[in-house]
Amino acid sequence: MPLREPSRPVVPGAVDSVLDLIGDTPLVRLSRLAAHVRPQVLVKLEGRNPGGSAKDRPALQLVRDAEASGRLAPGQAIVESTSGNTGIGLALVGRVTGHPVVIVHGGAMSAEKRALLALYGAELVEADWAAAPDDPDNPRALADRIAAERGGWRSQQYDNPANPGAHFAHTGPELWRQTGGAITHLVAGIGTGGTISGTGRYLQQVSGGAVRVIGVNPAGSTYGGGPAGTIRVEGVGTTWPPGHWPRNLDTAVPDEIRTVPDGASAAALRGLAEQEALLLGPSSGMAVAAALELAAGLDERHVVVVMAPDGATNYLRELADGRH
Numbered sequence: 001m002p003l004r005e006p007s008r009p010v011v012p013g014a015v016d017s018v019l020d021l022i023g024d025t026p027l028v029r030l031s032r033l034a035a036h037v038r039p040q041v042l043v044k045l046e047g048r049n050p051g052g053s054a055k056d057r058p059a060l061q062l063v064r065d066a067e068a069s070g071r072l073a074p075g076q077a078i079v080e081s082t083s084g085n086t087g088i089g090l091a092l093v094g095r096v097t098g099h100p101v102v103i104v105h106g107g108a109m110s111a112e113k114r115a116l117l118a119l120y121g122a123e124l125v126e127a128d129w130a131a132a133p134d135d136p137d138n139p140r141a142l143a144d145r146i147a148a149e150r151g152g153w154r155s156q157q158y159d160n161p162a163n164p165g166a167h168f169a170h171t172g173p174e175l176w177r178q179t180g181g182a183i184t185h186l187v188a189g190i191g192t193g194g195t196i197s198g199t200g201r202y203l204q205q206v207s208g209g210a211v212r213v214i215g216v217n218p219a220g221s222t223y224g225g226g227p228a229g230t231i232r233v234e235g236v237g238t239t240w241p242p243g244h245w246p247r248n249l250d251t252a253v254p255d256e257i258r259t260v261p262d263g264a265s266a267a268a269l270r271g272l273a274e275q276e277a278l279l280l281g282p283s284s285g286m287a288v289a290a291a292l293e294l295a296a297g298l299d300e301r302h303v304v305v306v307m308a309p310d311g312a313t314n315y316l317r318e319l320a321d322g323r324h
């Protein structure tokens with residue numbers, strides 16, 4: 001009798017790669033921190049994505065869409081100018097999909113993020129964040145040059161529709177399912193605008209316009225209508241005037257935009273750690289501060305969901321030093 005190849009057992013509990021672990025993040029009720037308000041306040045823990053932030057979702061979608069449309073060829077380099085979570089997401093996705101990743105940053109990157117990027121195999125190139133857009137040392141200009149020299153692909157998270165597309169296709173439906181359709185308010189910080197535009201648009205559509213979408217803006221950012229200043233909360237806000245905001249911010253989606261003073265963001269971040277044992281990133285403190293203020297004017301029928309884009313791991317030293 002001929003020898004037959006032994007068939008491999010089916011293992012239903014395993015996934016094929018870390019990319020299959022992106023999304024389906026948990027939702028936790030702030031039972032203590034929000035005990036003084038009448039609505040339920042729930043936090044979506046995006047730091048539970050494998051790369052540690054919400055940015056794993058758009059990173060995967062940016063790469064998948066570019067591969068599918070032929071803009072990103074097998075083995076072609078991904079080049080992006082970012083000092084944030086998108087770089088880590090792209091580095092993770094690039095590792096698994098076989099694309100080298102070059103991250104150009106403006107020098108203000110935490111030691112934790114540098115270490116993560118290096119461990120994911122990304123190449124780090126330092127530019128001058130203060131250089132004018134036409135200066136070759138400007139981060140975006142340098143990323144463009146490196147992409148041109150190496151035949152790399154620029155993912156363009158601020159303009160590429162795959163960024164809000166990931167949140168429309170995944171984050172929004174997850175929240176609708178996890179809340180059993182009971183969500184009445186979505187609260188999210190605005191950086192590129194991808195999270196609020198994609199998640200908010202989906203929830204507005206599926207609820208027939210019943211879900212209210214609240215954007216959150218840090219002090220010093222112009223999204224809330226105030227003057228440009230110093231932004232201390234990482235990953236959110238802009239100092240550009242309205243005509244120069246990212247294309248991925250669909251200004252028709254937020255019903256309102258609230259600005260949170262830095263002190264209130266820091267107090268909420270401490271409250272999350274002390275009362276809920278939730279160690280989150282600074283922009284989560286900002287969003288929770290806005291949600292608690294909003295919830296104070298609502299009642300028992302309301303369910304407020306706050307996006308927490310990342311956890312404390314990327315900021316451990318700053319947080320331990322009391323810089324937030």
Ligand SMILES: Cc1ncc(COP(=O)(O)O)c(C=O)c1O
Binds near residue numbers: 053196284309
């Ligand atoms: C820590 C952090 N919070 C919030 C955001 C904002 O998300 P979005 O870019 O989808 O508006 C980002 C995005 O860069 C981030 O890195």
